[in-house]
Amino acid sequence: xxKISDFFKVRIDFDQSHLFFPTIVEWVLVxxxxxxxxxxxxxxxxxxxxxPLGARIRAWEIDKxxxxxxxxxxxVYFAVMEPVGTIYPNTGVGFLLTSYVYGFALSWxxxxxxxxxxxxxxxxNALVTPTVVxxxxxxxxxxxxx
Amino acid sequence: MKKIAFGMCLAVSTVxxxxxxxxxxxxxxxxxxxVIGSTSTGGDTYQVSAIVADALSKxxxxxxxxxxxxxxxxxxxIAKSTDGSTIMLFHDQSYVGNLYGVRGFPDIFxxxxxxxxVAINPGDAFLVPAKSxxxxxxxxxKAAGEGKRIRVxxxxxGTSALGYTALKNAVAVRFPGKEGNVVAVNTGSQADKNQxxxxxxxxxxxxxxxGNEQYTRLPADDQKAMRFVWxxxxxxxxxxxxxxxMGQTSREQLLTYATPAASVTLDGKKNWAFDKEFFLxxxxxxxxxxxxxxxxxxxxxxxxxxxxxxLKKSFxxxxxxxxxDAQGYLKAKADETKxxxxxxx
Amino acid sequence: MDAILSSLDVTYFLLVTLxxxxxxxxxxxPGMTATMAxxxxxxxxxxxxxxxxxxxxxxxxxxxISGGLVPAILINIPGxxxxxxxxxxxxxxxxxxxxxxxxxxxxxSSLFGGLFSAAVLFYFAPTLADWAIKFSYxxxxxxxxxxxxxIASLCKSLLVGIFSGVLGMWVSLFGVYNMSTGGNGELRxxxxxLSPWLENGFSxxxxxxxxxxxxxxxxxxxxxxxDEHAESVKLAARKRFQWSVFKGQVTNLVRxxxxxxxxxxxxxxxxxxxxxxxYSQAKNFSKENDKFGTGHPPGVIASESSNNGLTGGALIxxxxxxxxxxxxxxxxxxxxxxxxxxxGPLFIGENQTTWDVMMIGLVAANLVMFLVMxxxxxxxxxxxxxxxYLLYPGIMMMCVVGAYAIxxxxxxDVWTLLIFGLFGFVGAKLGLEIAPFIIGFIxxxxxxxxxxxxxxxxxxxSIFFTKSPIAVFLWVLIALSVGYxxxxxxxxxxxxPSGK
Numbered sequence: 001x002x003k004i005s006d007f008f009k010v011r012i013d014f015d016q017s018h019l020f021f022p023t024i025v026e027w028v029l030v031x032x033x034x035x036x037x038x039x040x041x042x043x044x045x046x047x048x049x050x051x052p053l054g055a056r057i058r059a060w061e062i063d064k065x066x067x068x069x070x071x072x073x074x075x076v077y078f079a080v081m082e083p084v085g086t087i088y089p090n091t092g093v094g095f096l097l098t099s100y101v102y103g104f105a106l107s108w109x110x111x112x113x114x115x116x117x118x119x120x121x122x123x124x125n126a127l128v129t130p131t132v133v134x135x136x137x138x139x140x141x142x143x144x145x146x
Numbered sequence: 147m148k149k150i151a152f153g154m155c156l157a158v159s160t161v162x163x164x165x166x167x168x169x170x171x172x173x174x175x176x177x178x179x180x181v182i183g184s185t186s187t188g189g190d191t192y193q194v195s196a197i198v199a200d201a202l203s204k205x206x207x208x209x210x211x212x213x214x215x216x217x218x219x220x221x222x223x224i225a226k227s228t229d230g231s232t233i234m235l236f237h238d239q240s241y242v243g244n245l246y247g248v249r250g251f252p253d254i255f256x257x258x259x260x261x262x263x264v265a266i267n268p269g270d271a272f273l274v275p276a277k278s279x280x281x282x283x284x285x286x287x288k289a290a291g292e293g294k295r296i297r298v299x300x301x302x303x304g305t306s307a308l309g310y311t312a313l314k315n316a317v318a319v320r321f322p323g324k325e326g327n328v329v330a331v332n333t334g335s336q337a338d339k340n341q342x343x344x345x346x347x348x349x350x351x352x353x354x355x356x357g358n359e360q361y362t363r364l365p366a367d368d369q370k371a372m373r374f375v376w377x378x379x380x381x382x383x384x385x386x387x388x389x390x391x392m393g394q395t396s397r398e399q400l401l402t403y404a405t406p407a408a409s410v411t412l413d414g415k416k417n418w419a420f421d422k423e424f425f426l427x428x429x430x431x432x433x434x435x436x437x438x439x440x441x442x443x444x445x446x447x448x449x450x451x452x453x454x455x456x457l458k459k460s461f462x463x464x465x466x467x468x469x470x471d472a473q474g475y476l477k478a479k480a481d482e483t484k485x486x487x488x489x490x491x
Numbered sequence: 492m493d494a495i496l497s498s499l500d501v502t503y504f505l506l507v508t509l510x511x512x513x514x515x516x517x518x519x520x521p522g523m524t525a526t527m528a529x530x531x532x533x534x535x536x537x538x539x540x541x542x543x544x545x546x547x548x549x550x551x552x553x554x555x556i557s558g559g560l561v562p563a564i565l566i567n568i569p570g571x572x573x574x575x576x577x578x579x580x581x582x583x584x585x586x587x588x589x590x591x592x593x594x595x596x597x598x599x600s601s602l603f604g605g606l607f608s609a610a611v612l613f614y615f616a617p618t619l620a621d622w623a624i625k626f627s628y629x630x631x632x633x634x635x636x637x638x639x640x641x642i643a644s645l646c647k648s649l650l651v652g653i654f655s656g657v658l659g660m661w662v663s664l665f666g667v668y669n670m671s672t673g674g675n676g677e678l679r680x681x682x683x684x685l686s687p688w689l690e691n692g693f694s695x696x697x698x699x700x701x702x703x704x705x706x707x708x709x710x711x712x713x714x715x716x717x718d719e720h721a722e723s724v725k726l727a728a729r730k731r732f733q734w735s736v737f738k739g740q741v742t743n744l745v746r747x748x749x750x751x752x753x754x755x756x757x758x759x760x761x762x763x764x765x766x767x768x769x770y771s772q773a774k775n776f777s778k779e780n781d782k783f784g785t786g787h788p789p790g791v792i793a794s795e796s797s798n799n800g801l802t803g804g805a806l807i808x809x810x811x812x813x814x815x816x817x818x819x820x821x822x823x824x825x826x827x828x829x830x831x832x833x834x835g836p837l838f839i840g841e842n843q844t845t846w847d848v849m850m851i852g853l854v855a856a857n858l859v860m861f862l863v864m865x866x867x868x869x870x871x872x873x874x875x876x877x878x879x880y881l882l883y884p885g886i887m888m889m890c891v892v893g894a895y896a897i898x899x900x901x902x903x904d905v906w907t908l909l910i911f912g913l914f915g916f917v918g919a920k921l922g923l924e925i926a927p928f929i930i931g932f933i934x935x936x937x938x939x940x941x942x943x944x945x946x947x948x949x950x951x952x953s954i955f956f957t958k959s960p961i962a963v964f965l966w967v968l969i970a971l972s973v974g975y976x977x978x979x980x981x982x983x984x985x986x987x988p989s990g991k
Contacts, residue, residue: 179900181899181900185671185898186821187530187533187821187822187825188815188821188822188823188824188825188828189825192825193825193828193829196533196534196537196829200534200537213899213900214530214899215898215899215900215901216691216898218690218691219898219901222687223900248670248676249667249676249677249678249686249690250667250676250690301670301671301673302670302673302674302675302676303670303675303676304670331947331948332673332674332675332947333672333673333944334669334670334671334672334673334674334940335671335672335758335759335814336814337758337759337808337812337814337815338672338673338759338944340624340812340814341624341627341628342948344624344627345627345948347627347948356828356833357813357835358835359833359835360813360833360835360836360837360838361835361836363837364836364837368836369621369624370621370624370812370836392833393833393835393837459831460828460829460831
């Protein structure tokens with residue numbers, strides 16, 4: 001009986017306590033990963049041999065223009081937002097101006113069979129949405145925006 | 147297409163007009179962001195900041211807005227702002243964190259500029275269960291001296307840890323070698339501290355007059371009943387509170403838990419006491435005009451007096467000291483505190 | 492009585508309505524939460540007296556919690572963390588052409604949950620608060636563990652699901668061991684040079700809307716953003732809402748609302764756990780549990796009644812212990828103290844009028860929420876007819892505003908959106924299960940604190956079994972939950988032999 005209670009005893013040094021739980025979690029992750037490899041590994045290898053990686057990526061039918069366009073526009077949008085905002089600090093103008101551009105650009109990128117009517121709609125949307133969002137949140141509710 | 151272009155021009159110009167309409171005669175920008183060292187919008191730092199921001203907005207005709215971003219982000223934010231568009235409001239934690247060697251707390255006296263002090267929260271308190279054998283803080287110190295283990299629930303590395311350090315120091319002074327009997331139970335929120343007391347996993351907890359006063363008025367047989375043993379604020383600070391005190395506990399009653407009535411000695415002669423003071427922190431290179439303008443505005447606000455009533459209503463003690471005086475005063479306070487912390491390390 | 496009546500003027504009810512409407516707006520915008528709505532409107536209450544201020548704030552609270560169901564159901568992005576489980580069945584219902592039905596179902600369940608919890612608050616607050624303090628670190632850890640077992644019943648593949656959940660927990664531990672929850676403030680997992688950004692790890696909300704919002708947009712971009720072919724959602728021809736969907740769901744409603752109220756009552760456990768638990772219990776108790784996740788109405792009922800059940804629950808410790816039950820009620824404390832009112836164990840007795848006025852406000856807010864949303868539904872549901880090339884830029888901007896505002900203006904939170912947008916996009920392709928990942932992420936920090944603090948206090952693992960009868964009872968629940976999930980996984984495997 002003594003021994004069992006000793007077995008459960010744990011002493012945690014406060015100075016090192018930040019590592020205690022992460023270490024447990026990491027070990028569990030490793031064990032689970034091994035378990036997954038053991039149970040599904042053979043299946044993966046088989047699939048790998050059947051269809052090479054390149055073929056499988058092609059099977060996803062990536063719309064390169066839209067996907068990579070979106071993946072480029074978004075980080076740029078995030079990156080310029082704050083610098084633009086320093087023109088008039090704490091007014092949310094960085095968000096407002098960059099969103100006009102980003103909003104229109106993203107619509108332009110995503111739209112199919114563009115025509116005059118759609119362009120008009122996109123421009124209107126790119127103008128109105130950020131302005132309304134900015135007015136309501138930065139102005140009425142005084143939420144800090146970049 | 148033309149319509150849109152026209153609309154866009156119109157929108158941009160109105161927007162631009164609204165930005166430039168800042169107070170023309172003030173060196174401060176029209177929109178001031180006050181970042182605070184706490185992430186809570188329900189805590190004392192937010193309250194003081196909201197009161198000060200409100201007063202400044204009216205006085206200077208600007209938009210002052212409080213953002214609860216936490217210490218690290220707040221210091222990062224003011225590090226970018228020399229024009230006074232972003233300033234910080236926080237309390238002694240800003241340097242106490244550094245003294246305890248907590249991550250994310252640089253030496254603010256070196257890397258930033260200290261602004262004016264605005265208020266004190268005199269509510270930092272230590273409590274025991276109503277049924278505790280320890281009636282006073284003296285009982286606690288003596289018990290530790292007699293070899294009893296005293297578990298004190300605190301939040302590590304902050305102003306609440308200072309009280310714990312001071313208790314330990316007092317034991318060391320009165321009963322040398324026995325200070326190891328005072329041990330910290332490191333925990334977080336007030337809820338966690340109270341819970342430790344209810345569970346019997348702590349003998350003493352750190353709390354506050356505001357948050358725990360009602361617990362001290364519960365019938366003694368209630369599991370939740372507590373008793374104040376020590377309020378860490380200085381006597382002269384507590385004396386400035388409204389005579390009604392807090393809840394049903396009058397100022398006179400509260401004073402019986404503070405020095406000199408409740409004695410936690412610093413060196414055998416002098417009692418230790420600590421005021422949690424709120425003050426502004428600026429970018430190190432902030433424009434001197436901005437500092438002067440804020441000092442002047444706050445001086446007028448405090449002279450006018452209505453802010454004092456507001457602060458006292460929420461159990462804060464108004465305490466305005468212009469930037470220049472505050473710098474020296476807080477540096478001296480930090481140096482004193484450093485001695486205590488280093489001794490007990 | 493006169494004092495109560497004098498507070499209940501027209502302004503009072505107008506403020507409740509205003510608060511509820513603004514709250515719904517905040518809740519409905521991905522990335523905006525009830526907490527934010529209350530925090531943002533707090534300064535507005537300085538000008539009001541306490542009772543009127545509370546009217547506004549309670550409206551915001553109830554509205555904010557309820558509004559989250561709208562984007563969850565219509566565009567598969569939970570408006571607030573507590574509506575994650577609403578997406579599981581709500582969005583499939585939209586895809587099946589029943590958005591209006593799903594919304595109405597959610598709203599009616601919300602009303603039930605809200606009123607249920609208000610009643611519990613009114614009649615049992617002090618008693619329940621005394622019971623809630625019997626839950627120490629040990630019991631709270633077991634509740635978190637219980638909530639984590641949900642992963643087992645939600646995932647498609649047991650092993651991968653659990654892996655995803657543990658991965659979520661691991662990611663939640665990034666940054667410092669938070670001192671404000673009792674940690675030692677030391678950095679772990681994250682390398683030192685990243686600490687200016689990851690000092691406090693990733694924030695939940697940006698991570699959530701990144702995983703749900705941005706990754707969906709990326710996914711659509713990859714497929715080419717075809718409106719025409721993508722799920723041709725037609726608003727079902729004006730079919731009258733059939734109340735009969737609630738037939739046989741009374742147990743579900745009561746159970747889910749009780750779970751919500753109970754979780755709300757425990758300080759620190761966090762609101763998102765409530766809907767997650769309620770959803771999985773609804774699934775486990777159901778005879779048709781394989782229908783969950785395919786647009787099964789009881790799923791929406793469980794999720795929405797529990798997250799509104801939270802509201803009254805979270806007010807219990809606030810008003811009878813002075814301790815907030817969740818992050819929104821933590822902000823409410825500020826409203827009380829700014830008015831010079833202390834909340835604590837004696838609050839109800841000493842402020843009878845305020846207490847009564849609050850109860851009326853809470854009930855009124857729930858009713859207003861129901862009426863406003865019920866009649867606005869038809870218009871709200873039209874969101875899904877907006878073409879994607881117009882809708883997505885708007886969603887993106889809202890996500891940015893929400894992410895930037897969640898910690899009052901931190902740019903890294905916006906980058907978190909992108910990081911987890913990509914993570915979700917790529918992760919889904921690699922077979923990672925997103926729902927378990929998020930549940931792990933949400934519960935990770937509490938699991939750590941309660942586990943480590945329990946051991947610090949008691950120094951032995953056996954305490955988790957011997958602490959109290961409550962602990963033993965929780966172990967029974969955990970065992971049942973795990974056992975049942977494994978059983979139903981086996982059963983499903985047998986029904987579909989390929990396992991896929």
